[in-house]
Amino acid sequence: MDTCPPYPTPPGDAPGGPSRHAHWWQRRWVRYGALVTLLALSGLVILALVRRQTGTEGFLVGLGLAVLPVPLLTAAFRWLDRVEPSPWRNLVFAFAWGACAAALIAIVANSFATHWIATATADADGADTLGATVIAPVVEESAKAAAVLLVFLFRRRDFTGIVDGVVVAGVTATGFAFTENILYLGNAFGTDQLTGDRGIASVTAATFFVRVIMSPFAHPMFTVLTGIGFGIAAMSGDRRRLRRLLPPPAGLLLAMGMHALWNGSTTFGEYGFFAVYAAIMVPVFGLLTWLVVWTRQRELRTVREELPAYTAAGWLNPAEPFALASMRARRLARDHARRHLGRQAARTVAQYEAYATSLAFLRHRGRLGRAGADFTVRERELLHELWRRREVAQPALDHAARMTTPIAAPPWPGYAVHGAYGTYGVHGAYGVHPRPPGYGSYGPATPYPYGQAVPYPSYNPYRTPS
Structure with a gap:
C-alpha cells in the first residue's frame, strides 16, 4: 500500500478542536436538540x-x-x-x-x-x-x-x-x-x-x-x-x-x-x-x-489555479486540476464511476470533488493572507479525506479530463494513473495511452514519484497581502 505524502505538524494550540472540559450546554447534541425543538415549536405555532x-x-x-x-x-x-x-x-x-x-x-x-x-x-x-x-x-x-x-x-x-x-x-x-x-x-x-x-x-x-x-x-x-x-x-x-x-x-x-x-x-x-x-x-x-x-466561474478558475501546488507535492494526479475546474468533467467522472463501480462510487467521487474544491479555496485564502488560525489543521483534514477516496476518484477524474480535452493527448505531463479501473497510460481498462519519457505508471518518475515521501507545499498563510 502506498504511503501518503507527509502532513505538516499542526500547532499544539490550534483552535477548532473539541474542548475536553466543555460544559453540557456546549455539547453538539444539546445545541442541535435545542435548535430542532425551537424550529419544531415555531412550525407548530405558525401552522x-x-x-x-x-x-x-x-x-x-x-x-x-x-x-x-x-x-x-x-x-x-x-x-x-x-x-x-x-x-x-x-x-x-x-x-x-x-x-x-x-x-x-x-x-x-x-x-x-x-x-x-x-x-x-x-x-x-x-x-x-x-x-x-x-x-x-x-x-x-x-x-x-x-x-x-x-x-x-x-x-x-x-x-x-x-x-x-x-x-x-x-x-x-x-x-x-x-x-x-x-x-x-x-x-x-x-x-x-x-x-x-x-x-x-x-x-x-x-x-x-x-x-x-x-x-x-x-x-x-x-x-x-x-x-x-x-x-x-x-x-x-x-x-x-x-x-x-x-x-x-x-x-x-x-x-x-x-x-x-x-x-x-x-x-x-x-x-x-x-x-x-x-x-x-x-x-x-x-x-x-x-x-x-x-x-x-471565478470559483472554478480558483480551483484550476490553486490545485497544481498539490499535484507538485504528490497529493493529486496531474489531470485533476483540469478535471475539477470543469463542471462537465466532474459530471463525467461521477457517471464513469457509477457505470463501473456503482452508485456508492459515484458518491465517493462527488465527495472527492467537494473536498478538493474546499482545499483549493482554503489555499487561495491562505495565499491572500485571509486564512484563519486553523489553516494547517483544516488543510490536513481535507487532504486526509482526499487520500481516503483517491483509489476510486482519481481514475474517474483522469478519464473525465481526457474525455473533455479536445486534442489527442492531454496538455499535462504524467497523466498516467493507477487505481480502481486499471492503469491508464500502460495497459489499463481503456487501452494504451502514450506518456512522455521519464514518467512511471503512477505519474512523474521524477522528482517525486507516488508512494515516496514528498515535500509538503508550504507558504505563510498569514502574510500581509501585497
Whole structure:
C-alpha cells in the first residue's frame, strides 16, 4: 500500500478542536436538540396561526398552490452551489428557519406593530400602508437575515464566499415565501368562498398569478442582497475589519429598501406595480443572476489555479486540476464511476470533488493572507479525506479530463494513473495511452514519484497581502 505524502505538524494550540472540559450546554447534541425543538415549536405555532386565519379548506388550498415554486427555486440555488455544495443540513436549517421561525416572527411583529399604529393614530388604512412599506420590510428581512448570520457564525467552514451567502439566503427566503404564500392564497380562497367568485377572475387566481407566476423570486432576491454582504465579509481577512463588518449591514439595508419599494409599488398609482416590476425588479434580478454565475466561474478558475501546488507535492494526479475546474468533467467522472463501480462510487467521487474544491479555496485564502488560525489543521483534514477516496476518484477524474480535452493527448505531463479501473497510460481498462519519457505508471518518475515521501507545499498563510 502506498504511503501518503507527509502532513505538516499542526500547532499544539490550534483552535477548532473539541474542548475536553466543555460544559453540557456546549455539547453538539444539546445545541442541535435545542435548535430542532425551537424550529419544531415555531412550525407548530405558525401552522396554528395560518390555519386560524385561513380556515382548514383555505389552508389546504394555499398549501397546494404555495408549494409549486419551491422545488424550482431550490433547484436553482442548488445549481448555483454545484462547485462547492453546501451541506444539506445547512440548507434544511435555512429553509426551516425561513418557513417557521422567521415567518412566526414576521406575523407576530407585523400584526402587533400595525395594531399599535392603528390604535395610536386612529387611522386603520394609514397603519396598513405604513406596516406594509416600513414595518414589514424591516421585520421580515431581519428575521431572514438571522439564519444567514447563524450559519456564518456557527458553520464558518461551510461559508467561504458570495455563492455560499447567496444560497443560504435564497433558501431561507424560499422557505419564508412558502409560508407567506400559504397565508395569502388561503385568505384569497376564503374571500372567493364568501363572494362566490370562481375561475380566472377570482381573487385566488389573481393572487396566484402575482405571487407565484410573476414574482416567485421576490423574497429570495431581497434576502440574497444580505447574503452577498455576508459573502463579502467571509472573503475578507481578519485584519480588514471594515470589510468584514460593513458589508452584512449594508446588504441588509439594501434588502430592506428593495422590499419596501416592492411593497409600496401599489401606492404609486394605477400602473405603479408594473412600473416597479419592469424598471427595477427584473433588471436587479438579472444583475444578481449575472453576478452569481460570474462568481461561480471565478470559483472554478480558483480551483484550476490553486490545485497544481498539490499535484507538485504528490497529493493529486496531474489531470485533476483540469478535471475539477470543469463542471462537465466532474459530471463525467461521477457517471464513469457509477457505470463501473456503482452508485456508492459515484458518491465517493462527488465527495472527492467537494473536498478538493474546499482545499483549493482554503489555499487561495491562505495565499491572500485571509486564512484563519486553523489553516494547517483544516488543510490536513481535507487532504486526509482526499487520500481516503483517491483509489476510486482519481481514475474517474483522469478519464473525465481526457474525455473533455479536445486534442489527442492531454496538455499535462504524467497523466498516467493507477487505481480502481486499471492503469491508464500502460495497459489499463481503456487501452494504451502514450506518456512522455521519464514518467512511471503512477505519474512523474521524477522528482517525486507516488508512494515516496514528498515535500509538503508550504507558504505563510498569514502574510500581509501585497
